[in-house]
Amino acid sequence: MGLFQFIxxxxxxxxxxxxxxxxxxxxxxxxxxxxxxxxEYLTIGAYVAWGLIAVGGxxxxxxxxxxxxxxxxxxxxxxxxxxxxxxxxxxxxxxxxSIGLGFLLRNVFAFFFDVDRRFISVEEAYVGVPTxxxxxxxxxxxxxxxxxxxxxxxxxNMLVTMLLAVGLLCGLHLLLTQTDLGIAMRATxxxxxxxxxxxxxxYMIRQYTWLIASGLAGVGGVLLLTRExxxxxxxxxxxxxxxxAAILGGAGSVYGAxxxxxxxxxxxxxxxxxxxxxxxxxxxxxAFIILVAILLLRPAGIAGREVSS
Amino acid sequence: xxxxxxxxGGVEVGGKETLAVNREGLLSSVPxxxxxxxxxxxxxxxxxxxxxxxxxxxxxAFIVMEEATLFVLYAMVLLGLNLQFGDTGLINFGPxxxxxxxxxxxxxxxxxxxxxxxGTGLGLxxxxxxxxxxxxxIAGGVVLGVSSLRLRGDYLAVTTLAAAEILSExxxxxxxxxxxxRGLVGVPQxxxxxxxxxxxxxxxxxxLQDLATLLFFAGILLVAYEGFRRLSASPYGRVxxxxxxxxxxxxxxxxxxxxxxxxxxxxxxxxxxxxGGLMGMFFGSADPALISIDVTxxxxxxMMIGGAGNHRGALAGLAIIMSFELVVRLLNSLVTQQLxxxxxxxxxxxxxxLIGLLLILVIRYRPEGLFGDSEKLEVFx
Numbered sequence: 179m180g181l182f183q184f185i186x187x188x189x190x191x192x193x194x195x196x197x198x199x200x201x202x203x204x205x206x207x208x209x210x211x212x213x214x215x216x217x218e219y220l221t222i223g224a225y226v227a228w229g230l231i232a233v234g235g236x237x238x239x240x241x242x243x244x245x246x247x248x249x250x251x252x253x254x255x256x257x258x259x260x261x262x263x264x265x266x267x268x269x270x271x272x273x274x275x276s277i278g279l280g281f282l283l284r285n286v287f288a289f290f291f292d293v294d295r296r297f298i299s300v301e302e303a304y305v306g307v308p309t310x311x312x313x314x315x316x317x318x319x320x321x322x323x324x325x326x327x328x329x330x331x332x333x334x335n336m337l338v339t340m341l342l343a344v345g346l347l348c349g350l351h352l353l354l355t356q357t358d359l360g361i362a363m364r365a366t367x368x369x370x371x372x373x374x375x376x377x378x379x380x381y382m383i384r385q386y387t388w389l390i391a392s393g394l395a396g397v398g399g400v401l402l403l404t405r406e407x408x409x410x411x412x413x414x415x416x417x418x419x420x421x422x423a424a425i426l427g428g429a430g431s432v433y434g435a436x437x438x439x440x441x442x443x444x445x446x447x448x449x450x451x452x453x454x455x456x457x458x459x460x461x462x463x464x465a466f467i468i469l470v471a472i473l474l475l476r477p478a479g480i481a482g483r484e485v486s487s
Numbered sequence: 488x489x490x491x492x493x494x495x496g497g498v499e500v501g502g503k504e505t506l507a508v509n510r511e512g513l514l515s516s517v518p519x520x521x522x523x524x525x526x527x528x529x530x531x532x533x534x535x536x537x538x539x540x541x542x543x544x545x546x547x548a549f550i551v552m553e554e555a556t557l558f559v560l561y562a563m564v565l566l567g568l569n570l571q572f573g574d575t576g577l578i579n580f581g582p583x584x585x586x587x588x589x590x591x592x593x594x595x596x597x598x599x600x601x602x603x604x605x606g607t608g609l610g611l612x613x614x615x616x617x618x619x620x621x622x623x624x625i626a627g628g629v630v631l632g633v634s635s636l637r638l639r640g641d642y643l644a645v646t647t648l649a650a651a652e653i654l655s656e657x658x659x660x661x662x663x664x665x666x667x668x669r670g671l672v673g674v675p676q677x678x679x680x681x682x683x684x685x686x687x688x689x690x691x692x693x694x695l696q697d698l699a700t701l702l703f704f705a706g707i708l709l710v711a712y713e714g715f716r717r718l719s720a721s722p723y724g725r726v727x728x729x730x731x732x733x734x735x736x737x738x739x740x741x742x743x744x745x746x747x748x749x750x751x752x753x754x755x756x757x758x759x760x761x762x763g764g765l766m767g768m769f770f771g772s773a774d775p776a777l778i779s780i781d782v783t784x785x786x787x788x789x790m791m792i793g794g795a796g797n798h799r800g801a802l803a804g805l806a807i808i809m810s811f812e813l814v815v816r817l818l819n820s821l822v823t824q825q826l827x828x829x830x831x832x833x834x835x836x837x838x839x840x841l842i843g844l845l846l847i848l849v850i851r852y853r854p855e856g857l858f859g860d861s862e863k864l865e866v867f868x
Contacts, residue, residue, distance in 0.1 A: 212641045214648075260847060269641045270578060274787075274850050277580065277648070281784055282843030289836035418649055425642075459660050466649045473642060474634055 180328015223399020253392025589763020794859020
């Protein structure tokens, strides 16, 4: 396989991370917390979708819709119980609570669903849409043993993931720029006391932020199920990549987070596919190295927000 | 502890000061010089070993002693963590990283791995392994400290947590040299049965191996406790607390706060590395389950329950949470096998869920802990 194929793989990985990173970064910007339990929100979505598709026998579209709605509700409820009462206490108690919550939720999943990985049959779930694998033939341009172009293929599932990411980014863009809610969210993120003085109900804005972020996690969780599986640690395995994407993009910026996710997804697949195969065995380590490199070289990220003290 | 409080430089006045002294008075009956007691305990253990006594202990006693030994080892990690968080206000959420570096440093250097087992060890002198483990942990502390300590508090927490996850992933992924999920066996033990290859063989066969190891480690803990207690009580500790209270002001007083923070990271790494090496010498093996994120969470909960910034209180908090772990372990076979209520996976999940919930509850309702002082914990304001 050539370089082009790994770029396609990377964009798909990046699209999944991007959807989650958008939600993560909204919480970071508006609630001002690093939510280390955000991966577990994705796991909720993955389990709900698994229940609907594998057990309930629905197709993927119903699964996606219902799982997103259910995860929005459950995610909001969890946030309401555990995080909202601590909103005024600053980032540290919120972060520590999220670490405790992640621990709690992973064990709750393991209690009810065992530690086994749960799969769905993607072919059967795509009712009405042919799960075609499109092959594109490109000439090989080999330089130094690496094919820089080469044939590649795209599956329906990969296309759906990528289109959803682009669609959600466009939707968020419209929300943040065209609606009163979005403008109030941006105002709260940039200067909360000033926003409150101007009549923005910051408390309500945070509630909406939790709803939106939970919904994004629901979509991400369903895609995680179609790409991999649902298991107690399915979302936790993604959290460092999500975090790295959000920080690379400049915490708080949904556009930056999307770009950061694309960069991380592509670089990860290309490096693992062409350069050093051993790196695909240690995804957390790769994500961590990217994260630390970003924090050290450009702590403000692409969109510019300072994280050093 | 009340003496220590008075050397604080007392900006507190009137009733508040009295209150703090009274609360610490609850725990101040423990003898003043713990280091002396620790050395005496170690000497007594060695003397005791030579005696030709041996008696069989009941089965559950081994579980009790294993948990007690883990308490002692985690307590060493906690001393460093408390200096970092309780005094200086640094959020190190990866103390298990340094425990792991000590454990695997010790094991890679000193383990005599049998041919059939996974992984590689050099089989060298145990002391070399212990030193390499501690030096490795210190090196890890320097690298992580220099690179991450400039970051804001919550990012420091994330990088340290991630660094601990990375070590866990590396050792469980690579069978060479770390032995993968099965870990490394054949690490020299501190105390072994007669004729064994431990550092100190017992004179008589019996169930005393674990007990003697526990007592010896407890002696080391007492010495470490005294060291850290004095460090916190000294003018050096006062600088650390002023970094937590107002770092800019401390820098304005001419103190290089970054240097202090890195030093604190190194002290914590060194004592955790020692605990890791000793952990290898207790189990005679190293495996990834010993350095999972659970350990970090348990040590943090212990510190939060007891009260960050107060070494004795934090140790008491750790004792509480480890007692909970012990009770859970003793109940395990009763609930999962004899009564058959839930299976072992569910039981373990229930235990984990309770621990996560406990961390959340302590942070929300009592962040200063049972014996701590909320005035000193700036990060929760």
